[in-house]
Amino acid sequence: MSYATLKIEYRGAAAWVWMNRPELHNAFDETLIAELTSAFTALDLEVAVRAVVLAGVGKSFSAGADLNWMKRQGAAPPESNLSDAQKLATLFRTISICATPTIARVHGAALGGGMGLASACDICVASTAAQFATSEVRLGIIPAAIGPFVVRAIGERQAYRYFQTGERIGAGRAREIGLVHEVAEPDALDAKVQEVLDALLTGGPLAQAAATDLIRAVAHRPVDDALVDDTARRIATLRATSEAQEGLSSFFEKRPAAWVPARV
The missing domain is CATH 1.10.12 (Lyase 2-enoyl-coa Hydratase; Chain  A, domain 2)
Structure with a gap:
């Protein structure tokens, strides 16, 4: 299947899903949401795929919602606005319930929905240059669709702080609070992801x-x-x-x- 906003790369028994909107820092719009949902659903059914790595092309993993899309949906009729929000929530749930192990490879900004993607994946491996944030409150909204997955990752106590402040969270701090499993220097990030993949492939x-x-x-x-x-x-x-x-x-x-x- 071909995608407008994704590149799918097979490396041995792993499928690498690359978000490919680098000019917009892989920000979400309705197309990226639909294609990510479709890709993870399809890959989870491929017997030959033992793990799925989610990554981003360009400077950022994902800067979260495309603000033009967000503004457009906010002005849409209530039924359309709700339907669109439900599709976003379904994306995170789709990733989180994959039977196939999932790894987020975070190399830059993972803001809002980008942090949600990192949280929805089973494992998160981040560059020392990675930055996370639930920055929605600074735009007058809340991290609702990603909320269950971020709270699962960092716990209720940390969520009270970061959901309300929108502060940036560096890779080291993200590991301290449970969001990130492994941190590597930028030029060693793929090697660290491969190390985790190798460990996964030894399991049934x-x-x-x-x-x-x-x-x-x-x-x-x-x-x-x-x-x-x-x-x-x-x-x-x-x-x-x-x-x-x-x-x-x-x-x-x-x-x-x-x-x-x-x-x-």
Whole structure:
């Protein structure tokens, strides 16, 4: 499939999705929103794709909403305005529920919706030059569509500060508050992303999808009898699969599992 605002690049078992509006710092409009949603939906169904990397062409990862688009939607009829906002919210949810592992490669500004993309991905690897912000309040709006994913990433306490101040957050601070997993110098960013990809490719695809589902099932829940039973059923189900049998056999036989690419 061809896209007007994206470039899709396959590197081994990973698909790299490049936002390609560099002249506008990869700011969102209705086309980019629709194409990102479509691309992540399609790639999540490709069995050969073991991980998806989201990146940006040009100086910025994503500067968030295209303000001309935002102003245009604010002046639209209420039904159109709401429909457009729902499409934006659906984009973040689509990325967040991918069974395929997702990595945000952040090299510059990740503002507003750009920070939302970084939060929606499973893993965030950032350049030391990266800058994040939930700057919406400075425009008289709120980080609503991205809110659930940013709060999940940085926690409620930090959100109270940054949602209200709109302050810029450097890469080091972003790692401290839980948004970023790894920080690398700009010229080492791709090598750090590849390091994470190599680690991901050693895991079983079925197990990784089940692991993300497990996180969603247990996060912020009391450890009661129902949860204990649920976790027991999950491991019992997984260890009876052919993938688990292959993983255990490869361990005892001291060889890579069948799903591990030869280069890893």
